Amino acid sequence: MGMSAIVDLEQRKSSCLWCGARQNCIAASLEAADGALLEPVKRPSRVVRRGQHLFLAGDQLPALYVIRSGSVKTYAITEDGEEQIIGFHLPGDTIGFDALATGEARSNAAALETSSICTLPLEGLWQVAERSVTLRRELIKGMSREVLRLTGMLQNERRTADQRLAAFLLDHADNMGRRGYSTEVFNLSMSRRDIGKYLDMATETVSRVLTRFQGLGLLATNRNEIRLLDAGGLKHLVTEGGIADSSRAVIHH
Amino acid sequence: MGMSAIVDLEQRKSSCLWCGARQNCIAASLEAADGALLEPVKRPSRVVRRGQHLFLAGDQLPALYVIRSGSVKTYAITEDGEEQIIGFHLPGDTIGFDALATGEARSNAAALETSSICTLPLEGLWQVAERSVTLRRELIKGMSREVLRLTGMLQNERRTADQRLAAFLLDHADNMGRRGYSTEVFNLSMSRRDIGKYLDMATETVSRVLTRFQGLGLLATNRNEIRLLDAGGLKHLVTEGGIADSSRAVIHH
DNA sequence: GCTCGAGCTTGATATGCGTCAATGTCCGCC
């Protein structure tokens, strides 16, 4: 009994069946379809701590990576040495797609908090893809989703700082919701600086906008904890470009 | 003889072998590998005129599309009704990747000039992908390249208007060069307004920056014709963020 | 050849947000 309990624990660590992120994971789909196919793909997950890198731009990437728990940022360094955050990734997300064309990563990936990361070796992946329609579809879908995500990010360009931050918070809430967490109260694992580098605004602006949102009763902050008080108001701000504030209903003569 | 000449012409219209864009095209790779595999994918190309649409956001896309000649813009309409141009596409480019995840297009595609467009029906594509490693690789590569392209576009966010426009022109020159055209003199098939919607700046700013570049001797414009006079200067401007202008070499006391 | 309109250029003004600077707050470490 004691032995088998230990084995169970070890299995849980590497088994997709027990993974909290399984419903979003590319590889987990294989376990349902044909467990044997998963073998060449599966590896024990590894743990990375806040600030540690999964890979750097220029690395030959031997694998795709799936977040099992925690969160990760991917970013590029622009010609002038600035950090440009490309995405924040949550459990179930796959990263490394940009390396598939050339084999070389063009972005960096760093953990935002202690995180557990699964490795999908490309060699095994191609092997299994030969035989599994399911995996081929999942790969294509994963990349297509990434294209959609990036396309969505481009739309931020036309927005004001208020709209960007509101959209970011709503998007994050939505992501939390789809993973079974509260959409109203959540912790941001990234710093104000990171949010700025992601939304292309100065850290100070992130701070000021959050303060303004608080004053308007749209949300409450406590360090990294965010409590959305008026998601409708935030949504209105994103689409209409202004605050749905009665104080603005002043009649001008 | 007369007959065979006509047949040749017809064949050229649909044959990938005679296509000017073949070296970049996803499907053309199949002709070299195994011509028979190409059959379920190949369709006669169709012609669209300036302003006509290939597809609209919301359409169920039954295919991927490859530009055979001409040029196409893809764009989204933001919540506030603004046009956001996602990409300008030249011969050999594939569009429609964003629809693979859900089957539904999220973007619109319109011809910038009279263009010839090839259709790759998804049904045939999946069929052939079952058997052809080459096609599978080309699909993955095509999508990975699209991810890279979009990631690159995100970097524009951190740049000034001057830098964006300079980078855009250099990128366009590069694209022309890789297709065998001059990298120094070329025609822009898109309007100033389109350039603005792509680079996220007002039409007026596009115009002003072009004028300034001309004054600095970096380029010459004539309607839609652009002549790059100092590509090095433009490059320097993108990376260093300023003009490599001797008049700035003034010593300040 | 003339007219009309779309697209382009140029100028004047307004403003959102970056930058610089100072202060505040919390957490880890000795």
Added chain:
DNA sequence: GGCGGACATTGACGCATATCAAGCTCGAGC
């Protein structure tokens, strides 16, 4: 428990670029 350093907030100011407004250019069509 108190110190130090990273991160966050708040304020003052300037600049890049949007916006509004006017004139210009060129090609299509009669």
